[in-house]
Amino acid sequence: MKLHADSSTTQTIRGHGPGWITVESAGQMSRHTHSLVIGSRGLCRPWNDPTDIGRFEDLQAAHFAWLAEAEASHPELVLFGSGLRLRFPRPPWLRVLADLGIGVETMDTAAACRTYNILAGEGRHVVAALLLESGQPPAGTTK
Numbered sequence: 275m276k277l278h279a280d281s282s283t284t285q286t287i288r289g290h291g292p293g294w295i296t297v298e299s300a301g302q303m304s305r306h307t308h309s310l311v312i313g314s315r316g317l318c319r320p321w322n323d324p325t326d327i328g329r330f331e332d333l334q335a336a337h338f339a340w341l342a343e344a345e346a347s348h349p350e351l352v353l354f355g356s357g358l359r360l361r362f363p364r365p366p367w368l369r370v371l372a373d374l375g376i377g378v379e380t381m382d383t384a385a386a387c388r389t390y391n392i393l394a395g396e397g398r399h400v401v402a403a404l405l406l407e408s409g410q411p412p413a414g415t416t417k
Contacts, residue, residue, distance in 0.1 A: 285298065285316065285318055288303065290384060290387045292358060292407070293307060294306065295404060306320075308328075309327040311344055311403050312404070314393070315345055315347075321403055324340070337403075338370065341376075341401060342371055350399045351378070351379065352402075353378075353379050355382060356380055
């Protein structure tokens with residue numbers, strides 16, 4: 275017998291690619307083309323506080339501090355999708371999350387999308403902060 279968690283009320287990432295993510299919430303699909311924050315308790319909005327983020331180099335400590343207050347209660351875990359490739363945020367950027375006991379896992383955005391679906395489906399209080407870059411490959415790589 276296969277057992278599956280009932281995730282019918284959870285937002286799910288249904289698709290992703292370079293520069294886009296499709297989210298299903300309450301049976302409605304929405305396609306996002308800007309960096310996005312999605313939470314297992316209903317949060318789904320552009321990741322643009324205090325400024326828009328289109329590249330890893332645009333990130334600031336304030337972007338991560340905002341994640342701590344993005345939902346009414348603190349998530350147990352923030353998944354940081356660092357874009358097309360794995361890049362780690364500077365430790366000072368994560369200090370406010372660590373001080374609140376919020377865990378942070380860093381991975382490329384595609385892996386963060388998959389991990390979000392698993393954890394949200396298990397009923398965990400998780401937020402995914404997903405950096406969406408253009409479809410251009412990172413410098414020094416080929417498509």
